[in-house]
Each structure stands twice: as C-alpha cells, then as structure tokens.
Amino acid sequence: MIIKNASIYTEDHTFVNGNAVVENGRFVSFSDFSEQDAQIVDAQGLYMIPGLVDIHFHGCMEADMCDGTKEALDIITRYEASIGVTSVCPATMTIAKDELLNVMKNAGDYAYNGGAHLVGINMEGPFISASKKGAQAEENILHCDYEYFCRLQKAAKGLIKLVDLAPEEPGAMEFIEKAKDEVVISLAHTASDYDTAKEAIQRGASHVTHLYNAMPPLNHRNPGVIGAVRDSETCHAELICDGVHIHPSVIRATFAMFGAKRMILISDSMRATGLNDGDYTLGGQPVKVKGNLATLHDGTIAGSATNLMDCVRFVVKKVGLPFETAVMCASENPAKEIGIFHEVGSISAGKKADFVLLDKDLNIVSVYVDGKEITC
Numbered sequence: 139m140i141i142k143n144a145s146i147y148t149e150d151h152t153f154v155n156g157n158a159v160v161e162n163g164r165f166v167s168f169s170d171f172s173e174q175d176a177q178i179v180d181a182q183g184l185y186m187i188p189g190l191v192d193i194h195f196h197g198c199m200e201a202d203m204c205d206g207t208k209e210a211l212d213i214i215t216r217y218e219a220s221i222g223v224t225s226v227c228p229a230t231m232t233i234a235k236d237e238l239l240n241v242m243k244n245a246g247d248y249a250y251n252g253g254a255h256l257v258g259i260n261m262e263g264p265f266i267s268a269s270k271k272g273a274q275a276e277e278n279i280l281h282c283d284y285e286y287f288c289r290l291q292k293a294a295k296g297l298i299k300l301v302d303l304a305p306e307e308p309g310a311m312e313f314i315e316k317a318k319d320e321v322v323i324s325l326a327h328t329a330s331d332y333d334t335a336k337e338a339i340q341r342g343a344s345h346v347t348h349l350y351n352a353m354p355p356l357n358h359r360n361p362g363v364i365g366a367v368r369d370s371e372t373c374h375a376e377l378i379c380d381g382v383h384i385h386p387s388v389i390r391a392t393f394a395m396f397g398a399k400r401m402i403l404i405s406d407s408m409r410a411t412g413l414n415d416g417d418y419t420l421g422g423q424p425v426k427v428k429g430n431l432a433t434l435h436d437g438t439i440a441g442s443a444t445n446l447m448d449c450v451r452f453v454v455k456k457v458g459l460p461f462e463t464a465v466m467c468a469s470e471n472p473a474k475e476i477g478i479f480h481e482v483g484s485i486s487a488g489k490k491a492d493f494v495l496l497d498k499d500l501n502i503v504s505v506y507v508d509g510k511e512i513t514c
Contacts, residue, residue: 142181148485166487187496188494189506194260198217208244223254223447224493225483227259258478259300263302265280270329273425275423284317305334311341315341318343323344326347332361346363350388380405380406381430383442425440430442
C-alpha cells in the first residue's frame, strides 16, 4: 500500500509532504517495495500522523478496565481505535485485592480482537495517600507491597508498565528501589513535600501521574511534588488536557517550564466517554457526567469524559500549542515512556503501520492499525 501526497509527521517533529509505504502491516522504505499492483491511498490535503498512545485512561462506551471482562476490553480497544488511539495502556483503580488480581489476569489473557492494541497496564492505586485519594475508594488503599505487586504482574503476564504510588507512605521508598527496573514508577495521589518527592525520584521514580491533580499545588515556598518533578530532568509528566482539569494558561506555563519532550498527554477517560450525559460509575463509585465534567457526589472530579484525540485538538485550538508538539506528546513521548517506541509512536520504516489521516481541521478521515483501515 502506498499513501500518496500526505503531509507526513516525521521523527524530526515536522510535517513533510510525501508518500509512505506499507507492506505486511509495517512501514517500509521505497527501496524495499514494489509498486506493481499496490493499493494506492490518495491523501492529498491530509495530515498523516502516527496512531496515538494513551497510557492513562480507564474506559469508554460504558466499559471500564476494572470490569475485568474480555467484552469490556473489546469495547475499549474498538472505540479507542475509532478515534485514532491505536495503542492503549488502560489504568486500573483502587479496588479490592482479589478483584484487582482478576482484572490483571483478564488483561494478561486478552487476545487481540481488532481495534487498538493492548500494550500495557497503568496500575493507578492501591499504593496511594488517603488524603489525596480523589475518586479512588479509600477502603481499598494499601501500603506498598512488592510481593503483592509481583502476584499482580504475574497474573498480567508482564503487562503492567506503570505503578503509581504516594512516596510519603510507609514502604514506598523500598518499593521504588525494588521495582524501578521492572516498571515505570509514577508519583501519584500524594501529599508529598518537595524533599520526599525529590528523594523518590533519586531512588528511581521517573514519572508523575496527572500533574497538578491529586497533589499539593505549586507554592513559591513549598514547591511540593510539582517543583521536584520540574527540577528532575529525567522525570516525565502526564497532563489531562480536556478543558476541565487544567486551565489553558497553566498548560502553556507547564510546557514552558518542563519542555515538550517531558510532557505526555493523557485522557484519563472513564466509562462515560463517547456517551451522553448521565449517571455512571468509576472504581465502583457513582459518577455524574455533564459535558466534559465527571464528578463524584461530593463534587470531586472523577476522571475525564474526553478521549485523547479531543485532548490533542484542545491543546492546538484552545491552548495554542503547535500541532507538531501535540502529536509528539500523544504518540512518541508516551510510547517511549512505556518502552514501545521501537514498534509504534512514529512513522518510520520497520514500525507497525498504525496511523491516522486527518483533514486540516483535525477531523479524522481514516485510521489504520497494522496497515489495515479499521471499520470500528
């Protein structure tokens, strides 16, 4: 297959007019390809970007990662692919121990069934702080337990890519040192001060979950987690850019402080995403959704009702970031963070032919996974 006349996003983070070639589900160079009898896709006037990679979301279309069923993962992967997210690393919640084990086993046993590829699991809880639990269920919060994590990872067949934790809680520093070479350790749902967060990063934490949310604010005398992450050049930060969680001014300031190469766009979407306003659940707790806003009954924001492609559009159209930057932060950066950039995250020879064609207004024209146009 030859995609002709597209404005192609390159690993130089620029758009270049040209052609791309796909064979056996992967991008190849022209020198390795015969044009005879090739399928031609005319992409004149269209952007061609790598499929997006969402490393932190919970569900969509009434399905949730924590449903723990094959049917839920089928719904999630089909929907995500339909909106241009071709690799997914959904997040769990702070749920009962045996229930979480079953969720991990379900994911570990999951076989590809079309749509986006399940490339990992983000373990958001139960190793968090009760004081910054957000929409997590307090009764299921645990101190860091490496042996329990190992049981979960075995059930998931190695799919857990990130473990979120509060570094100030008992056992957290020891857990970081034991697990840092197996998974990405992320600071999350934490009341940590600057020094504790800095120590966690020095011990091996390299990521922060939904920056600004479920943590102390940046204060000029008490910079907290945000300041510690800012000062640690190897630490990367998630941002929920749904128009609800973070003001556009703060998004612009964050990119100026951290630099685009350290920013990862996430959706943090929950099961109401893709559906109408109404009553839903997240982690077993009731949630009311109106527009992009999802809240618990006490008003606590409970995830997002926005998908990652809409977050990309938001940062371009409302925040004013370059489209090239938004694409990098929603494809290359998350792919690198969970160790799959050798396979996805850019349009390069040898990688999976997962890509999206968009018009100049950033509307999706078509989505391809493994070189095949999806019909989700």
